[in-house]
Amino acid sequence: MTLELPDRLLVRRADGPVIADVVVPPSKSIANRALMCAALAEGESEIVGIAPGDDTSAMLDCLERLGVVIDVTERDQRLIGTVTGNAGVLPNGPINLQTRLAGTTSRFVTALAALGAGPYVIDGAPPLRARPMAPLHNSLAALGARIEPGNEWGHLPVTVSGPLGGADAVMMPGNVSSQYVSALMMVAPYIRRGMRLGLSTELVSRPYVEITRSVMSAFGFDDVDVSERTIHVGEGGYFGTDYTVEPDASSASYPLAAAAVRGGAVSVKGLGHDALQGDAKFIDVLVSMGCTATVSANDTVVMRRSDTPLRGIDINMADISDLVPTMAVVATQAVTPTKITGVGFIREKESDRLGDLAAELNKTGAQVLVEDDGLLIMPTNVLHGAVLDTHHDHRLGMAFGVLGLVVDGIEVNDPSVVSKSWPAFWEALDAIPARRS
Template structure:
């Protein structure tokens, strides 16, 4: 199973594979092989799966064979990636006795785990409890259903950020106040930065008047960590500093989303510092064109693309990396007029 650059896919499918007899080999491209998988592999081993790395424990490629036999309790860290937690939750109804999962550290990105719980319930697995340090899932079965998938709030952040950077308005249809996605709160972040927000039952509109400057904010983004690059590029256009905290764990994403992000934005002349758990971005009028590396990260690529609406001469290497989550991103971006003054 070739999961290319998709960390989410690789972790979820590894857990699913452990339900079958196998052997199943999960692999990906070199950047994905370097990403950590240890807590998930440890947990599957404790549940009775045969887990055989080709090279280093806790990394791809890995060969997995089931079936799972269950365990009284599994413990894993909660502050590395919520994807480990979700992977186990998704297969838990199929494990004899269900799952009792303890978290040795506080859970990060909790809204993503709540999405998992909600989707599981929609498909019949509704005996799930998510606590601060403990998650339980009863054994049972899934059932077929008709399910409406919301617009992707994470991807919606890019056109919404464009409205903030360029001025004007962007509407996202189908993403309203009832959204279960934590990343839907990005529009609230933009409101704090000076935009006008209108959220209806089924639509979200973000607008910034061109005579209203953006302002910096202090924000803990531990619950919406995928949007750190988006907030960072908006912050480069603000008139006061922005401080992002609570996201030290995103160094292990597709890229080092703190260090790599800062390195690339500095090429444009941005004034940005990296802290242990976040970033500080200070205003500057000296941004200029440069060639930016994506570091194999779709979110860096899309964020840089949005910033290119305001910075002339910005070039992006490996633009096709966006195919991981939004293959038509560049065509969509072409529909948004660049800032002319």
């Protein structure tokens, strides 16, 4: 059970090197993909490790509104979902689907809704309405769906009516969001003759597409081919299965970064060397900056001696873009500059993850410069306390929490924004700092 949070939270600075064993939530990215496949499957599935947080809650609610029977229970401190699939058959509308602030859910559910006759209205909270959806809406329209914007084309709210099956091939840019690609991939087995998706630009966040393919395979569908500029998915379907969701590598970046910025050792349980998520590569990034790490089958440990300085690096983060806020915070503690490239597309995430992130960190005396496709973080002698805004972005909020472990006086506005992916984040962070006896 999470604590009731104030409107502004003062982060407790660590008195010395940290040492902690941390349990992070299951991956919401994997959980939402597993829920999608289970909902479309023939038969019953058991998903072990449904992620807590608003994104997964919104997905569960939308699937149930679309007639999927889901029973969620708790066992061994994990949420277990028993899902009775609909074999790709959706009830007729009108049905209203509220996706709140969940970008992933809104995009996945929009593609799912296009399989049914409709009409289905997909909507979200005002910040989500501002986020772009045009590449997905354009592709669904090309595949035969009827797409009717409530206000502006390419944004929520949108009314969707299917079924799909119009074009043999569609084209979309690959450098905007891999969520569009994953959304189409997961529904494609239920399109007559499947789908051939062309990418007009290089695919960003490719590891997330590989996660999608892996989850589809776990539910019995393997007819997927991913090349540099083309993704082909055959016709078929999913079958009910038992699926265990691994710990969230994106969430793990925050406690592991705590060991990097403050010194000490942090272990994340359950995240091992066979992790599906590309964000698990963040451990290698920390090592390149001066940390040491051990990764076993069942856990990951990051360590840094207090007398070993952090070094800045040049890094293209296109494939691990969710970790840019974490990386930027770690870079403020390095003794040499850090240059982050390949992530211009994250300006249209929950926040402007370049401009908003830089502006907030600069409030503390940091020197963070926004460039065309990334950030340049220059070393500074001393940072100071400041009130930092989260801009409706859970990843900014959690990254600022890590900064507060080494900079006295960091206050975070709207700390409850972390409920999107890790509702218990602040309790977990509070258990990390070393304290004087």
